[in-house]
Amino acid sequence: MSGIYLSTHKLIRKLGHLAQRFYVPHEAGDSEQIILYTEVTSYCNNRCTFCAIDKVKRKGFIKGRVRERVRELISFYPDIKFLVYFHLVGEPLLYDGLEDYIRMLQLPNAELWVCTNGVLLTDERMKGLQQAGLKNIWLSMFYTNESDYKKYVRTDNFKSASRNLFNLLSKNEMFDKIRIVTFSENADAVKEAIMRKNNVILQTSREKDEWSGKSKRNFICISINGDVCFNWKDYNFDSSIGNICELDGDIIIKEYDRLRRESLMV
Numbered sequence: 001m002s003g004i005y006l007s008t009h010k011l012i013r014k015l016g017h018l019a020q021r022f023y024v025p026h027e028a029g030d031s032e033q034i035i036l037y038t039e040v041t042s043y044c045n046n047r048c049t050f051c052a053i054d055k056v057k058r059k060g061f062i063k064g065r066v067r068e069r070v071r072e073l074i075s076f077y078p079d080i081k082f083l084v085y086f087h088l089v090g091e092p093l094l095y096d097g098l099e100d101y102i103r104m105l106q107l108p109n110a111e112l113w114v115c116t117n118g119v120l121l122t123d124e125r126m127k128g129l130q131q132a133g134l135k136n137i138w139l140s141m142f143y144t145n146e147s148d149y150k151k152y153v154r155t156d157n158f159k160s161a162s163r164n165l166f167n168l169l170s171k172n173e174m175f176d177k178i179r180i181v182t183f184s185e186n187a188d189a190v191k192e193a194i195m196r197k198n199n200v201i202l203q204t205s206r207e208k209d210e211w212s213g214k215s216k217r218n219f220i221c222i223s224i225n226g227d228v229c230f231n232w233k234d235y236n237f238d239s240s241i242g243n244i245c246e247l248d249g250d251i252i253i254k255e256y257d258r259l260r261r262e263s264l265m266v
Contacts, residue, residue: 033081033111034256036220037232038062038070039088040095045119047154048142050208052235053089058225061095066226069244071104076249078109085138087115088221089235093125099132106133113138113177118161121168135176141165144184152183169193172200183208209233218259220252228252230259 040062044053074082084105086092093116095101105112114129115138129137141161143149149158165180169190172178180190181203194200209215210233218230226244227237234240241247241255 032260033083034220035083035085035217036070036074036222037085037088038066038101038222039090039224040086040092040098040101041090042224043094044089044091044117045094045155046091046117046142046157049152049154051089056089056235058223058236060224061097062101062224063226065245066222066224067101067104069226070222071107073244073249073252074105074107074110077253080109080253082107082110083113084110085113085115087113087138088223088232091117091120093120099128102129102132102134112136115140117142117157118164118168119157120160121164123167126168126171126174130174136178137168137175138179138181139165139168141180141182141187141190144182144187144190148184165190166193169197169200172197175199177201179203216263218256218263220256230256 042053042056042058042060044051047054074084086098086101092098092114098114102112102114112134113136114134118139118141121137121139142153143158144162146158149161150156166189168178169180170193172194176199178197178200180194180200182190183205185205187202187204190202194202212233215231215233219232221229221232221234221237222244223237227240228242228244228247229237229240231239241251244252
């Protein structure tokens with residue numbers, strides 16, 4: 001059966017669980033997990049100098065049909081593990097429907113992460129995310145000192161972001177995994193706060209990737225409007241292969257497989 005590929009969407013819709021019993025996963029499912037970025041908004045409450053958000057043409061929040069199709073894509077490939085980030089550009093916590101979307105994607109083969117700048121990660125929001133089933137948080141505390149934060153993030157959100165970061169760390173048991181990343185070299189206060197917290201990882205001196213050219217790795221990236229590409233640096237989806245609302249899932253997975261194999265040959 002390993003060489004047989006079924007046309008999943010039409011078949012599974014018709015035959016339901018019977019079709020899933022005979023479905024054979026694509027190559028990506030046999031060899032690695034797939035990282036999938038599902039963008040939920042193009043709005044942000046920061047204006048970082050290193051971000052392409054001011055160049056992004058699309059505006060607004062994720063469309064309802066796009067959410068449904070993302071869920072279908074993941075659920076139709078039960079033997080592939082998807083590492084799902086609710087992010088691409090924009091700040092996910094600006095999206096009021098985030099918790100509902102998290103509930104939608106509570107699938108056995110999906111590991112869900114919210115990526116946030118922390119400004120809106122209040123106690124109330126943390127509880128809402130946890131109650132929705134979220135188990136993993138990625139918090140980008142871009143700079144751990146206020147002067148650099150104001151200079152490069154270009155807002156006065158430092159105190160809110162820092163307060164929420166340390167509050168999250170004090171309640172780390174609410175989540176399975178927490179990842180903190182910063183461009184700062186000196187993050188001593190954060191290092192002290194995460195001592196003996198085995199579910200927290202801190203990455204300091206993070207590199208600033210330019211939003212141009214091609215990423216070294218391939219991901220499935222889906223915009224708020226449903227456009228699909230495989231390069232997160234393509235912020236306007238110029239290399240899009242089409243819209244998830246119109247594409248068969250097999251096309252998306254096979255194109256991901258092709259690009260992944262090409263990258264391994266380089």
